Amino acid sequence: MKLPKTYFENLSAAKYREYLKLLPDIQKENTKMFVTLALTFGALSFFGIFAINPTLTTINQLKKELQDNIAVEEQLRVKINNLSLLQQQHNQLQPDLPFVYDAIPNNAQAPTLTAQIEGLAEKENLTITNYRVAEVQLASNNKQALKNASFIFTLQAEGQYDNMLNFSSTLARLNRIITVESMSIGRDAKTNNLVLTLRGRQYFKP
Secondary structure (H helix, E strand, C coil), X not given: CXXXXXXXHHCCHHHHHHHHHHCCCHHHHHHHHHHHHHHHHHHXXXXXXXXXXXXHHHHHHHHHHHHHHHHHHHHHHHHHHHHHHHHHHHHHXXXXXXXXXXXXXXXXXXXXXXXXXXXXXXXCCCEEEEEEECCCCCCCCCHHHHHCCEEEEEEEEEXXXXXXXXXXXXXXXXXXXXXXXXXXXXXCCCCCCXXXXXXXXXXXXX
8 A cells, every 4th residue: 555645744743653653763773783793892802812812822932932943053053163163173183183192191101201311311322320200299189280280300410511402402302291490510529520410390181
């Protein structure tokens, strides 16, 4: 049934109110829809935080671990390069290592030094008349003392003046580190022979 255009204009006020009661409450519908949307977005945000936050935390931890791993890798690379350089230097020094070990032996080796000195004196045509080795300290509570371990030896030899000079200079150039602390050349009062008196120090590393 089609109503004329002027139908609502001719309605009475009471009839018009009756028609309005039949229309839905637009304001209530809008409020309901807004509340529904707000609750929906709130629920999504709430559950999103619990779902995303662990993921973000994991990502941050993984980033930190990655940075740490990169730093460790860089340090390892530096150490590997340093070890490689040390290996190359060691290979270059390998032929000289026996001379280094002989120069500073792991123990006093006083008998070996005595034999070397006797052989050198014989080579220089000197006759050793007196040879003494001072007490050798093999153990100590003082680490610094053991680090610089050494012992004193003294000798007297007879022979020619030039041979004595050659003996003393060659002694300081032996394959072992020896320092000549004092040396004097004089004549024996009884035999009138030239006598070399020498005091030296030999080092070792216990």
